[in-house]
Amino acid sequence: MRVLPDERPAPLMERSPESAAAELRLFGEELSGRAAAQVGGHFTDVREANELIERSPEAFLLGVLFTQGIPAERAWAGPYLLSQRLGHLDLERLALEREAVAEAVAFPPALHRFVHTLPGWISAAAARLLAEYGGSAAAIWPAGAHTLDVTERLLAFDGIGEKKAVMAVEILRRHFGVPLEGAECGSVAYDVHVRRVFLRTGLADADTPEAIATAARAACPEVPGVLDLAAWLVGRDWCRPKEPRCDECRLSAACPRLTARTVDGVGVRRR
Ligand code: SF4
Missing domain, CATH: 1.10.340 (Endonuclease III; domain 1)
Structure with missing residues (x-):
């Protein structure tokens, strides 16, 4: 059956490092807005x-x-x-x-x-x-x-x-x-969760502090640090070392899902 133009499903977001970077930035900006509006802390359950x-x-x-x-x-x-x-x-x-x-x-x-x-x-x-x-x-x-x-x-x-x-x-x-x-001049912490997300989304292709920092600057030149909490939360909650929960992930529609990449150097350049 012929599909009329106005009946076509919306195109899926391309899964690419660029799309993942944009989505991660959006998530970071949302988190910043939430933090600014928040009364009370969220550092711990105590x-x-x-x-x-x-x-x-x-x-x-x-x-x-x-x-x-x-x-x-x-x-x-x-x-x-x-x-x-x-x-x-x-x-x-x-x-x-x-x-x-x-x-x-x-x-x-x-x-x-x-x-x-x-x-x-x-x-x-x-x-x-x-x-x-x-x-x-x-x-x-x-x-x-x-x-x-x-x-x-x-x-x-x-x-x-x-x-x-x-x-x-x-x-x-x-x-x-x-x-x-x-x-x-801010950056993201060279943290295990952040590194894993940067590698698996393709934002970085080497597991070094310089590569991760450079990727953050490229993805969000005005405020690279806005990616810090976003990547940390994605890594903690979905992009786990084993069995990442891609279909539930905040970056699900955008991420190229390079899940073979790990922070222990498998599948990535160390230098
Ligand atoms: S969980 Fe999957 S979709 Fe989410 S960042 Fe990791 S590899 Fe990408």
Whole structure:
């Protein structure tokens, strides 16, 4: 039977890296809008922990230290649980009472996998905040500061590498609405979920920090960081290491589904 022009089904979106990039960007922009409109936090399921991070820049900074090697929701609950165990989050005491901090982190159930390194990072961060920022983490990211300067300041803290610094800057911009200059200099964290999504969508064809960052800039030149949370959520919720749920995925209609690509180097260039 002949199909009249006005009866033709709408064309399916082409599955390509370009389509996937556009869809990922759209998702990122939606998430940014949601975060801006949101009342209360979404860092973790613990309400009191969210409230603490929402009202205390110092707790947010400590939360950044926790975000490594454990699920994000558990990490962001860390500052609150630490405050419960210590009875405070006083910077002077965190800096000076190192043994108490170490005991509080390690007491079963431990607050983190890194019971030997995290306490040192916490005490060192408190000391640096007192010495260089007048005891206020917000002084690291004043309104109008440049993205690269804030990233550099965060990198000076023990326990904060490129990945955490980039993530923190993006959260400051997206969730807390901190007006930072140089949004085009932001990036995505070189995170396992983000990397997997960038590789499988074809946005990147090599699993290196440079390749992922370059792909983010190409996909969203004005605000590359807008892709960070979007890719992280797609990776966590759908694009799993094994058995990705492509048909349910937010990028389902756009992604070329290069599912043989993994972050352990199979199917991609490492360099
Ligand atoms: S789950 Fe499938 S559709 Fe979604 S990003 Fe991964 S490979 Fe693409």
